[in-house]
Amino acid sequence: MRLAKTDNELIRDFHHVWHPCTQMKDHEEVPPLLVDRAEGIYLFDRDGNRYMDVISSWWVNLLGHNHPRLNDAVKAQLDRMAHVMFAGITHRPAIDLAEKLVRLTPPNLTRVFFSDNGSTSVEIALKMSVQYWMQSGKPGKKRFAYLSGGYHGETLGALSVCGIGMFRKPFEEVLAPNIEVAGPDCFRCPYGLKPESCAAECFEPMEKTLESRHRELAAVIVEPLVQGAAGMKMYPAAYLAKLQDACRAHGVHTIYDEIAVGFGRTGDLFVCSGKKMDPTFLCLSKGITSGYLPLAVTMTGEEVFSAFYGDYESLKLFIHSHSYTANPLACACANATLDILTGENFMAGLAPRISAMREEARRLEDLEWCGEYRQTGMIGALELVRDRATGEPFPFDRRIGYRVYLEGLKRGIFMRPLGNVIYFLPPLVISPEEIGTMVETARQCVEAVLNP
Amino acid sequence: MRLAKTDNELIRDFHHVWHPCTQMKDHEEVPPLLVDRAEGIYLFDRDGNRYMDVISSWWVNLLGHNHPRLNDAVKAQLDRMAHVMFAGITHRPAIDLAEKLVRLTPPNLTRVFFSDNGSTSVEIALKMSVQYWMQSGKPGKKRFAYLSGGYHGETLGALSVCGIGMFRKPFEEVLAPNIEVAGPDCFRCPYGLKPESCAAECFEPMEKTLESRHRELAAVIVEPLVQGAAGMKMYPAAYLAKLQDACRAHGVHTIYDEIAVGFGRTGDLFVCSGKKMDPTFLCLSKGITSGYLPLAVTMTGEEVFSAFYGDYESLKLFIHSHSYTANPLACACANATLDILTGENFMAGLAPRISAMREEARRLEDLEWCGEYRQTGMIGALELVRDRATGEPFPFDRRIGYRVYLEGLKRGIFMRPLGNVIYFLPPLVISPEEIGTMVETARQCVEAVLNP
Secondary structure, three states: OOOOOOOHHHHHHHHHEOOOOOOOOHHHHOOOEEEEEEEEOEEEEOOOOEEEEOOHHHHOOOOOEOOHHHHHHHHHHHHHOOOOOOOOEEOHHHHHHHHHHHHHOOOOOOEEEEEOOHHHHHHHHHHHHHHHHHHOOOOOOOEEEEEOOOOOOOOHHHHOOOOOHHHHHHHHHHOOOOEEEOOOOOOOOOOOOOOOOOOOHHHHHHHHHHHHHOOOEEEEEEOOOEEOOOOOEEOOHHHHHHHHHHHHHHOOEEEEEOOOOOOOOOOOOOHHHHOOOOOOEEEEOHHHHOOOOOOEEEEEOHHHHHOOOOOHHHOOOOOOOOOOOOOHHHHHHHHHHHHHHOOOOOOOOHHHHHHHHHHHOHHHHOOOOEEEEEEEOOEEEEEEOOEOOOOEOOOHHHOHHHHHHHHHHHOOEEOOOEOOEEEEOOOOOOOHHHHHHHHHHHHHHHHHHHOO | OOOOOOOHHHHHHHHHEOOOOOOOOHHHHOOOEEEEEEEEOEEEEOOOOEEEEOOHHHHOOOOOEOOHHHHHHHHHHHHHOOOOOOOOEEOHHHHHHHHHHHHHOOOOOOEEEEEOOHHHHHHHHHHHHHHHHHHOOOOOOOEEEEEOOOOOOOOHHHHOOOOOHHHHHHHHHHOOOOEEEOOOOOOOOOOOOOOOOOOOHHHHHHHHHHHHHOOOEEEEEEOOOEEOOOOOEEOOHHHHHHHHHHHHHHOOEEEEEOOOOOOOOOOOOOHHHHOOOOOOEEEEOHHHHOOOOOOEEEEEOHHHHHOOOOOHHHOOOOOOOOOOOOOHHHHHHHHHHHHHHOOOOOOOOHHHHHHHHHHHOHHHHOOOOEEEEEEEOOEEEEEEOOEOOOOEOOOHHHOHHHHHHHHHHHOOEEOOOEOOEEEEOOOOOOOHHHHHHHHHHHHHHHHHHHOO
């Protein structure tokens, strides 16, 4: 182990911390970056070296680190009350946040159920959907359809609607038998169409599933427009429109997982509001506190809510809780975040950034290993391939993405590629100049790995 | 709705917030308590009325609300960095916390995997156990045994090891088929024994289950000593000793869910360390930040860890993550909490409080509806029964607990009985005098409901 005799803090990390989604043996050679403080879009290590946080610390940070208004909001709440339970009790930070979210999302979404993270917000949607159907005389509707490439969290319920084998494989035997449906794959479109001009012909498998299995289907769950963990796979809104129509026709709920894409990432505050969709459930987390504190919500409307509303003796209530539900510190931070996002000019200020990213990314398209550069709002992704003509991917054990990541560390940007997909999902406040640096640095990293 | 025309904030709550584990229709008559601030063991509403937080805001608060040292710890961390991702990156607050936890728990627990709440910490233990056996050549070991009355959270994986029908019922069809085993029931002991002097004869069903089904069992999960959600059901450590021996003999993991009982509640910092037990996994949350912020850990040892350790290409890594894993603000708060708990005299200071609660509770034992008063450390519970001689319970639709709760609100204490069980789980800093007030007020509430 390279760090063994030289670095006390990293040795303690190595001996006692088990990092998420990490082969810990990798840290024998390359210890984790020990981040000491953060400011704006930059992370700083103990020696003062800075790293641009181009993936917003796992897609959570919107407004930059150490933001004075967010810090003040958390401190002010801290001086009143860090936390109080949320059954039998309520508090202003949660009431304010619920009201803001209801105002900013589609009109059918009127109810806010709080939890702590994206996985729990998905579990809650799944549970509400199943219980709704049971209490509406359709107990057979207890399965979920999900897209190949879909990712909705890693607790076992959320994992049962995951369309990525790597996450599911060791746990297949303990997962509920839901229904995976081939989803959009625009880069390698089997219909030979372009997302700009297609009519979501790839909806066909979902259409068939809904037709044949709607009696057992409670809901369909999707990440609208961008499948994050699948490698920032992007697809057009036409698919969502077809999904909404078909689910309505067949009496199946829709669950929008906007955990990654919500709060401005796609250029709209939320995909559902921007695209005028009315999902039955909306799951939000990550950006909700601009990357400060764990918090999540599951939103739904009066139709679902009223199926749980009745006399106590009916036992129709929704029994689900987490101790820190609607944590006031996190709610206060979320309120401040939404005030900034909905403040004058914030969302309008994204347009030049989105254009800058698109413009700068041209230099990536010139790389001979560029299978595709794709972008939705402030999310950009470069899919590297071994053969540009055929789209043949690099084999996983060449660890192209990981090697690009290591080059990034040398050059002061913190990426975390998904397989062979190098992506940008920076804080929304990144400047056009910084976007230039980010893209050019990433290009150099790819060159360093593939054309050394 | 009683509040409709008089109270703007509660109307907004009523229209947009869906509270956890709550029949929302109840709020037509009795709106939730709108808590404005909190201090020490008291919650304050907008009019300055105070309520003693006798259940520590769902069992989380240890050191009182608005604690200067905890506030300072959170603010200091906030000025450095609220959050940063925890894959490829590490930070001091997490390293320090991991090291402290390893030092304070049994020697076999050396690795700390972070997450956000109790449910996720249980999901992680379940997943690690299943994957461990798969990677150790025993893929058939994929079921869990759990105790009747056991509660481990409400995400679908955690719910699949829940032994309380009310939580499971609407979701039975989507839960993995685990194995419920009759556990201890000391109040209504089928062996006619007393917990003080028994030898855990009630281990028999678990013994038989382990004997006959160990080939399919990955782990047994328990809440050691106190089954919280079941109504603070308490059982002796003799059961845990038998469980440990039998699980070792049969090659089955043990998972200790100390989410509710950890961090001093039973009089020991942790049950496993106090009772000299070596569980394979230890789940902690709730008190870990003394009721400030969501945080959880799943701890395990080198045997489990090493089964996931290897070259990347082996794909043996544990793939699980939450965006806010090891949130630095929460870790900083947890470090300050542990510094206080392990400071000179803190744990020793519990003894007089525990005695005071036991002493004061004698007045509860005189109530004619007292089925049993039981206590483990700082957790006390009064089980109300219709007939003391036979132990016949009150029917659920009389809502005795709920009515006692309403009486408590009138008298300035915030309880949340579990069915017909009135319990005390106060912040550990409650004074002996306040314990007297708490118990006497609860007694008056019971009298007001049952002997009006």
